[in-house]
Amino acid sequence: MSLSHAILTSLLEKPCTGAELARRFDKSLGHFWQATHQQIYRELGKLEAAALLESEELPTTRGQQRQFRVLGAGRRELEEWCLRECDPRPIRDELLVRMRAAAVLGTVDVTVEMRRHRGLHEATLARYLAIEAADFPAGVPRSRADGLQRSVLLAGIAFEQAWLAWCDEALAEPEEPGTRP
Numbered sequence: 001m002s003l004s005h006a007i008l009t010s011l012l013e014k015p016c017t018g019a020e021l022a023r024r025f026d027k028s029l030g031h032f033w034q035a036t037h038q039q040i041y042r043e044l045g046k047l048e049a050a051a052l053l054e055s056e057e058l059p060t061t062r063g064q065q066r067q068f069r070v071l072g073a074g075r076r077e078l079e080e081w082c083l084r085e086c087d088p089r090p091i092r093d094e095l096l097v098r099m100r101a102a103a104v105l106g107t108v109d110v111t112v113e114m115r116r117h118r119g120l121h122e123a124t125l126a127r128y129l130a131i132e133a134a135d136f137p138a139g140v141p142r143s144r145a146d147g148l149q150r151s152v153l154l155a156g157i158a159f160e161q162a163w164l165a166w167c168d169e170a171l172a173e174p175e176e177p178g179t180r181p
Contacts, residue, residue, distance in 0.1 A: 003033070003035050003039060003040070003043045004043055004046065004047055004052075005077075005078060005081050006025070006029050006033045006035070007021065007025075007040065007043055007044065007047065008047070008052065008053070008070055008074050008075075008077065008078045009029065009078065010024060010025060010028070010029055011053060011068055011069060011070045011074075012070050012074075012075065012078065015067055015068060015069035015070075016067060016068065017058070017065045017066060017067050017068070018040065018041050018044055018065075018066065018068065019065070021040060021044070021068065022037040022040050022041075025040060031124075031128075031156055032152070032155075032156065044068060047074065048068070050073075051071060051073055052070065052071060052073050052074035052077055053068050053069060053070050053071055053074050054068070054069060054071055055067060055068045055069075056069075095110075095113065095114070095117050098110055098113065099114070099170075111171065114167060114170060114171055115167075115171065117163075117167060118163075118164065118167035118168070118171070121160050121163040121164050121167065122160075122164060124156075124160050125157065125160035125161060125164065128153060128156050128157045128160060129157065131153060132150070132153055132154075132157065135149075135150075135153075136149075136150045136153070
């Protein structure tokens with residue numbers, strides 16, 4: 001996946017300014033695809049240069065802002081991208097490398113950092129569950145689009161639940177070097 005596809009998706013949901021896009025990105029797609037505001041603005045420029053989106057100048061109290069919207073070519077690019085095959089991404093997590101390093105060193109205790117990560121995953125799970133309760137209440141009929149949106153959220157929920165289960169198991173491992181259960 002590329003940032004351009006995430007941006008096209010977000011702008012198809014609702015045209016907006018770059019600042020609005022960055023804020024919306026932080027609250028929705030940013031849960032699954034991270035990008036800095038600088039990266040978003042750079043990508044907006046590239047997408048506009050490629051004629052996949054266009055901008056319109058909007059006067060504001062703070063000067064001019066540009067509102068971006070997806071063009072037909074951008075929509076077609078996103079449709080084609082959705083139909084392409086994609087492979088699962090390998091895990092790339094700094095905590096796991098630190099744990100390997102701590103195992104090799106034998107002198108470092110990463111338990112505090114593991115517990116901190118557990119807390120972060122727990123907070124993220126709580127946030128996702130709150131979003132699910134607010135946006136997808138039980139018993140309310142859903143459109144196909146709502147079902148797909150909820151499926152994305154459920155993937156995030158399952159991801160966080162798996163991390164919590166893993167953290168609990170990893171933290172329960174014996175602390176003495178060389179001991180086996």
